[in-house]
Amino acid sequence: MNPPRHETAKTPSTKERILAAAARVFADKGVDAATLREITDAAGTNLASVNYHFGSKDELVVAALTACLRPINQARLRQLEACRDRHAPAPPPLCDVVEALIRPMVTLTRGLDGSRIPIRILLQLRSLPRPETNAVMAAEFDQVHERFIEALQECRPTMTRQQLALRYDFARGAAMQILGDMDPLARELPNLQAHDAGLDEEQLIEQLVSFVVAGFNA
Amino acid sequence: MNPPRHETAKTPSTKERILAAAARVFADKGVDAATLREITDAAGTNLASVNYHFGSKDELVVAALTACLRPINQARLRQLEACRDRHAPAPPPLCDVVEALIRPMVTLTRGLDGSRIPIRILLQLRSLPRPETNAVMAAEFDQVHERFIEALQECRPTMTRQQLALRYDFARGAAMQILGDMDPLARELPNLQAHDAGLDEEQLIEQLVSFVVAGFNA
DNA sequence: GTCTATAACACGATAGAC
């Protein structure tokens, strides 16, 4: 049950290095186009180690995507529960629920170089739905969406569940869009200095939350 | 200058069949993972015909993506100009500008089977930016974005260009998100009966426009 | 656990008959 591992060691194990390298290469080149050679080179190991640790490329995909996406959703649920507890038994304010959705997407998806690996991976899983990756998405997101829509239902009891789900979808899309555009690899858009320091994360969260809350109140 | 072609013929030429099949296969499997064999099989022709008509896979990609995306942007610019003319010299109402942005995305991207090929391709080009596809995006979208942001600036002269560009980005993201979720291939989300007839296109446009306009006014 | 070498296969591109 407890392998002789250095849980808190500075130097990550080969398995962990492969997971991290896989997430980056999948985000950069796409899950399909990414080759195991590229991943193992980036991880400083060799081709055969992937099959030793994960069994196949498909199983590495599932493991890497799960490891990449889970922290964001854990933080969202934590922040949602915190704001519900803070206001219980009254329903939490809408803006707090929206912020619990958006803040972790903004703060936890940026790498040291400004890249947005989880965002690019999420966009990719949405644009190229495949059974194996859809299973990861369902496992990681369905419960989160359910909880957020329940919370929104408490905030706005007169709106239908479908309308709330629709606007919840709009909100996620707005956030995904701007975060995708802020990635250094993204194409620079006119009038939007997204890559530059012209837009810090707190301002962005504020802009997104106010836009979405106004949309919900429309 | 005028090759002996049947412009309005019912049976499309081999070149046109390849373009249509390529768009579908690119959307389904991804540009990288799509194989020329799959495309030529779907088009009812053979492998060599692609190189005869287009030269290489890369050139087919550029041609197919351009053919797929251009009609949407042409319709957007047409509708934007129409609403500007209708109200000139006064600035057009914000909701009309937003509708010019969104309506063609909703009405012109649905295939006969309900699939949303241009939407999935757009999501794909955003999630996997590559120099060749970025060039297509720049050619097809930069001028459109510029014109829309100019129109928004007329509607809301007190807002900065960067803030308008930011909310314009949110608006496009919201629309992309729901349209992606409405594709039959997409994963079904809880509480959102997007695939079913529970949401017709006019209602969706109305919901999107009201959400976005409220967000702009926040 | 790690690595080298290789097997088995699919891809894009092309030559050349028709």
Place this chain on the structure above:
DNA sequence: GTCTATCGTGTTATAGAC
């Protein structure tokens, strides 16, 4: 213009030494 056959390359997966 269309098609068949094939070449060269790159891929995943695996066998087997260390």
